[in-house]
Amino acid sequence: MRCALLQLPSIGMGSKILENYVKAAHQKGVKLLLLGEYVLNPFFKELLKTPVSMIGEQSLHQIEILKTLALKYEMVIVAPIIMVKKNECTKMIAKVTGTRVSYVSQQFLINYPHWNEEKFFANPIEAIKAPMIFGLGGFKFAVMSGFELHFDPLWSAIETKNVDVVLVPSASTFESHNRWRELIKTRAFTHNCYVLRANRVGEYNDEKYAWKFYGDSMVVNCDGEVEADLGNTEELLIIDLDRKALKIAQKGWGFKEALRKRKEIV
Numbered sequence: 153m154r155c156a157l158l159q160l161p162s163i164g165m166g167s168k169i170l171e172n173y174v175k176a177a178h179q180k181g182v183k184l185l186l187l188g189e190y191v192l193n194p195f196f197k198e199l200l201k202t203p204v205s206m207i208g209e210q211s212l213h214q215i216e217i218l219k220t221l222a223l224k225y226e227m228v229i230v231a232p233i234i235m236v237k238k239n240e241c242t243k244m245i246a247k248v249t250g251t252r253v254s255y256v257s258q259q260f261l262i263n264y265p266h267w268n269e270e271k272f273f274a275n276p277i278e279a280i281k282a283p284m285i286f287g288l289g290g291f292k293f294a295v296m297s298g299f300e301l302h303f304d305p306l307w308s309a310i311e312t313k314n315v316d317v318v319l320v321p322s323a324s325t326f327e328s329h330n331r332w333r334e335l336i337k338t339r340a341f342t343h344n345c346y347v348l349r350a351n352r353v354g355e356y357n358d359e360k361y362a363w364k365f366y367g368d369s370m371v372v373n374c375d376g377e378v379e380a381d382l383g384n385t386e387e388l389l390i391i392d393l394d395r396k397a398l399k400i401a402q403k404g405w406g407f408k409e410a411l412r413k414r415k416e417i418v
Contacts, residue, residue, distance in 0.1 A: 153289035155317075156182040157369045157389040159382050160191050161354025162198075165213045171221060173388050178225035180390050183289055187231035188352040188369070189298060189323035192218075195356045195363065196269060196323075199234065199241070208236030215246065215253060223250030228288060230295055232258075232321050240274035245295050245321065247284060256284040258297045259306070266361065282309035291316045291393055298322025298349070301335060310343050311408070312417050316398055320349040325363045333368070333378070341376025344402045346393060348372075353384060374401040 156177045163169055177185055190196060192214040199207060211233050218229050229248045234241050235255065243261065247254045259280060263270035270277075283306055284295040294315040300306055301320060310318060318339070324332050332349075340347040349370050356363040370381035371391045382389050402408050411417045 153183055153291055153393045154181045155184045155186070155348060155391055155393060156180075157186050157348060157350040157371070157382070157391075158191075159188060159350060159353055159367050159369045159385075159387045159389070161352065161365070161386070162190055162194050163192070165210055169386075170217065174221045174225050174227065174229070177388065177390065178227060182227060182390060184228045184230065184293070186319050186348055186350040187229070187321060188350040189232045189321050190352055192231055193234045195352075195354075196267065196272070197356055197358060197363070200272065204236055204239050204241060207234055207241060211235055215248070218246070218248040219250070219253060222248045226250065230319055230321070232297065234273075241272065242275055243269060243273045243297075245284065245297065247286065247295065254284065254286075256295060258300065260297075260300045260303055262299050280305045282306075282313065285309075285313050285315060289393075290395060293317045293319055295319045295321075298324060298332075298351075301339060307339065307343060310345060311411060314408075314417065315343075315345055316395075317346040317348060317393060318343075320347060322349060323352040323365060324368075325365050326361075329366055329368060333370075336370065336372050337376045337378065340372040340374060342407065344374040344398070344405055344407055346371065346373060346398070348391075353386060374398050 222229050233246045235244050243258045244255045261269040292315050336347050351369045352365040353367045354365050367384040371379045373379050
């Protein structure tokens with residue numbers, strides 16, 4: 153099955169960039185496209201200065217565009233989006249097909265002094281749930297935001313649900329390049345699954361920091377090896393998922409079999 157990672161900065165409501173890339177991906181036989189965080193909406197620090205009504209209007213517009221593109225090009229598009237209800241913003245990830253839009257609320261939000269999403273967004277703090285999981289092209293996919301990658305309980309669901317591919321939209325910045333690489337490779341290896349990470353590019357400057365989003369979107373296979381990656385500019389990465397290689401790795405390393413013996417997974 154063919155998938156694509158689209159590495160972009162934030163795009164405006166009138167931008168034709170997205171359709172150009174979706175069309176190009178369609179021509180190459182892509183069935184699933186993943187976008188990074190803060191692509192359909194401005195970056196978080198810009199949202200703090202934006203009227204909530206304007207955020208809501210932009211998000212609804214972008215969702216309509218995704219629905220049109222998904223239908224026209226027969227593609228599933230997975231993308232983070234900020235949804236507004238009762239004058240409150242919720243950070244979500246949308247799965248868009250030609251006939252339906254499904255949403256999942258991000259469960260863990262960054263809460264550092266310089267980047268406090270937890271304070272700004274209305275996402276509920278509640279018992280942990282399994283991530284969004286769906287089937288496509290003979291593979292089972294899960295969707296997990298970049299920050300959520302750190303939390304073990306979400307990865308327990310990856311095991312129990314026998315997920316093949318984890319989709320990770322992110323907006324990583326500062327000097328975190330190597331740390332993210334090692335984290336993604338480790339998660340892919342210990343869970344013997346693909347991890348597809350789409351990271352944002354672009355730059356935002358405030359009075360204290362230069363927020364440089366460095367890209368490095370990547371495909372990591374079930375042996376924990378980087379199969380393909382991008383640089384730090386606007387790019388599209390197209391890859392083929394290999395079911396045979398997935399099964400060979402799972403059988404060879406035996407991690408899942410060890411869990412089955414102990415009735416931790418079926």
